[in-house]
Amino acid sequence: MTDQHYNFAYLDEQTKRMIRRALLKAVALPGYQVPFASREMPMPYGWGTGGVQVTAATLTPDDTLKVIDQGADDTTNAVSIRKFFERTAGVATTTATAEASVIQTRHRIPEEDLTEDQILVYQVPIPEPLRFLEPRETETRKMHALEEYGAMHVKLYEDISRHGHIATAYAYPVKVEERYVMDPSPIPKFDNPKLESRALQLFGAGREHRIYALPPHTKAVSLDFDDHPFDPSKAPHPCGLCGAETSYLDEIITDDRGGRLFACSDTDFCARRRAAGHVGPALEAAL
Amino acid sequence: MSDVPALEGGFADPAREAAAAFRGLLGAMARPGRIEPCGGAVPPAPMSIAAGSALLVLCDPDTPLHLAGPFDTAELGDWVAFHTGAPLASASECRFAVGPWEALQPLDRFAMGTPEYPDRSATLIVEMADLAAHGARLTGPGIETEAFLSLPEIAAFETNRRAFPRGLDFILTKGCHVAALPRTTKVE
Numbered sequence: 001m002t003d004q005h006y007n008f009a010y011l012d013e014q015t016k017r018m019i020r021r022a023l024l025k026a027v028a029l030p031g032y033q034v035p036f037a038s039r040e041m042p043m044p045y046g047w048g049t050g051g052v053q054v055t056a057a058t059l060t061p062d063d064t065l066k067v068i069d070q071g072a073d074d075t076t077n078a079v080s081i082r083k084f085f086e087r088t089a090g091v092a093t094t095t096a097t098a099e100a101s102v103i104q105t106r107h108r109i110p111e112e113d114l115t116e117d118q119i120l121v122y123q124v125p126i127p128e129p130l131r132f133l134e135p136r137e138t139e140t141r142k143m144h145a146l147e148e149y150g151a152m153h154v155k156l157y158e159d160i161s162r163h164g165h166i167a168t169a170y171a172y173p174v175k176v177e178e179r180y181v182m183d184p185s186p187i188p189k190f191d192n193p194k195l196e197s198r199a200l201q202l203f204g205a206g207r208e209h210r211i212y213a214l215p216p217h218t219k220a221v222s223l224d225f226d227d228h229p230f231d232p233s234k235a236p237h238p239c240g241l242c243g244a245e246t247s248y249l250d251e252i253i254t255d256d257r258g259g260r261l262f263a264c265s266d267t268d269f270c271a272r273r274r275a276a277g278h279v280g281p282a283l284e285a286a287l
Numbered sequence: 288m289s290d291v292p293a294l295e296g297g298f299a300d301p302a303r304e305a306a307a308a309f310r311g312l313l314g315a316m317a318r319p320g321r322i323e324p325c326g327g328a329v330p331p332a333p334m335s336i337a338a339g340s341a342l343l344v345l346c347d348p349d350t351p352l353h354l355a356g357p358f359d360t361a362e363l364g365d366w367v368a369f370h371t372g373a374p375l376a377s378a379s380e381c382r383f384a385v386g387p388w389e390a391l392q393p394l395d396r397f398a399m400g401t402p403e404y405p406d407r408s409a410t411l412i413v414e415m416a417d418l419a420a421h422g423a424r425l426t427g428p429g430i431e432t433e434a435f436l437s438l439p440e441i442a443a444f445e446t447n448r449r450a451f452p453r454g455l456d457f458i459l460t461k462g463c464h465v466a467a468l469p470r471t472t473k474v475e
Contacts, residue, residue: 008302016302017347020309021382024345025406027316028456028469030428034406058313060306116318145402177428177471179452198431200317215317215429215469 009056010088015039019057019211023202026213031176031220032144033127033210041206048081049206051104051123058102058119058202059085064092066100071108071248071265078106095268107170109191111247111269114199116216122185124205127212129173129183149181152223160228172230174220182212182220190232190248195220237262240282242273293365296329298343304328308340312458315467320425320434322418326463328370331362337460338385338412343370345383345410351376352383356390358414385412388439394447397455405452408470415439418461427472436466444474 007013015037022036041049059065065085069078073095081104082093094100097112104121114120126132130140133151143149152173159167172189176182184195185203195201201214214220224230235249240261247269249262261282264270274283298304304327311325330339346352352373354363367373378384378396391411400408415437422437423444436459438444447454447470454470468474 008306013301013305014347016305016309017345018349020313021345021350022406023313024316024410024456025408027313027429028471029405029452030471032405032452035404058306058310060310061303062307141403200313213317217431218428 006088008061008089009059009085010042011039011053011056015053016057019053022211023054023057023213026202026211027200027215029180030214030218031174031180031182031212033205033212035209036211038206038209043080043084045207046125047077048104048106048123050204050208050211051106051121051206052081052084052204053206054121054202054204054211055081055085055102055104056089058121059089059091061089061091063101064094064099065089066094066097066103066268067105068103068108068110068266068268069106070250071110071269072267074267096272097266097268107186107188108248108265109187109194109197111244111264111266114197116198118199120197120199120201122187122201122203124183124185124203124210125207126171127183127185127203127205127208127210129171129181144180147179149175152181153225156223156225160225166224166228166230169233173223175223176214177219178221181223182214184220188234188248189222189230190234192220192222192230193232235262238280239264239270239273240280242270242278242283243280244270244273244278292331292362293369296331296339296366297370298327298340301343304340305344309344311465312341312344312467315458315465316429316456316469318429318434319427319468319472320420320430320436320466322420322464322466324463325460325465331360331366333357333414334363334385335414335460336463337465338414339366340463341412341458341460341465342367342373342383342385346371346373348372348374350382351380352385353378353381355384355386358386358390381409383410383412385414387414387416394443394455399450399453399455402453405454408453408455410456410458412458412460413439415459415461418459418464418466424475425468425472426475429469430472436468438468438474441474444468444472448473 311323
């Protein structure tokens with residue numbers, strides 16, 4: 001039931017028009033960060049205000065919404081955003097990836113392949129991939145305009161000279177359609193190959209007032225070197241609960257004697273596999 | 288009461304109808320060549336339902352609007368003023384322009400954005416006599432292999448694409464349907 005004290009999907013219509021204009025320009029300029037007049041939301045910056053504003057401007061009453069935080073449907077951030085839209089938009093919600101038409105995510109791409117009828121909305125903390133190399137917005141904007149991305153390659157090179165490999169493990173930069181270098185938000189680099197998707201991907205950074213997008217079937221190439229090719233690595237373990245060999249894993253400390261469990265970060269994917277009868281080594285040992 | 292038509296034809300349920308119409312526009316822009324529904328508003332003739340709905344979704348007092356050629360009528364001006372509050376502007380100063388393809392020429396009058404802010408370019412809403420999935424071949428972001436769309440011409444879109452990342456974006460309307468052509472699409 002929609003809370004009648006609020007407009008549909010919380011935001012007022014003029015704010016939605018402003019966000020919708022930014023979204024269309026973002027889609028027309030893949031990987032380019034469109035400034036937008038980010039609003040105060042009834043949650044603090046850092047809790048997904050950018051993603052929430054993009055979702056609010058995108059949702060229709062017929063949508064089914066899924067919200068994940070680091071792959072999980074049942075963490076505080078995911079639960080509260082899901083409840084926020086249940087209350088203000090009255091939309092159906094789900095935890096099943098395949099049943100959702102809009103998925104808002106913090107720091108993961110679902111394991112299950114997305115379809116062309118789905119929209120993935122990312123919560124982004126720092127949208128500017130060059131920000132830690134150049135703190136001035138006036139300069140980074142010029143660097144994007146001039147396609148001056150040498151500094152980013154120097155950073156990756158310094159990784160190699162210091163660690164022997166590219167040590168960037170999350171928020172790994174990609175080049176979109178051979179033009180803009182883009183921060184895919186702090187997803188693990190394991191997820192980078194999934195950025196080339198059948199689904200439309202929208203990125204919202206509330207505190208930083210930026211919206212950007214990847215249309216479906218858009219090239220997003222992880223930056224690398226010929227002799228140090230991009231490697232979407234993951235922990236060399238199967239999931240302890242469902243035994244999946246190919247999913248991204250969280251490391252969970254289970255006691256104070258060094259015990260640990262590796263389990264799928266995508267809770268829906270893991271639960272589905274277990275429901276289908278898959279049993280991982282940790283679960284097997286406990287039986 | 289000549290003002291009455293201007294007061295009619297808006298969204299009956301603005302938040303929900305605008306959301307549905309926007310999803311049509313978003314789907315069209317994300318997948319160039321795909322024809323999506325876009326309706327809800329009923330503007331005075333000769334503007335289509337889709338073009339009128341797109342204006343109601345996107346335009347407000349922050350967006351100067353250019354009514355081109357046969358769309359530059361007092362009746363449409365009143366309708367737009369009442370429902371969106373968008374100030375009417377010349378081609379060079381507008382953020383959105385609406386009209387038939389011929390009336391929008393020449394395209395170099397419109398803002399193309401700057402190298403630093405390529406998003407500050409005009410979006411042209413082109414009223415089409417025909418909108419169908421045949422004709423010019425489209426490739427680029429949003430298109431898996433290729434798409435086809437009945438376009439009024441090809442050269443203008445190629446000139447526009449070569450200016451990337453600067454450039455115009457096009458929303459093509461007919462009846463209650465839209466397609467879109469962002470500046471990234473290669474047209475042959």
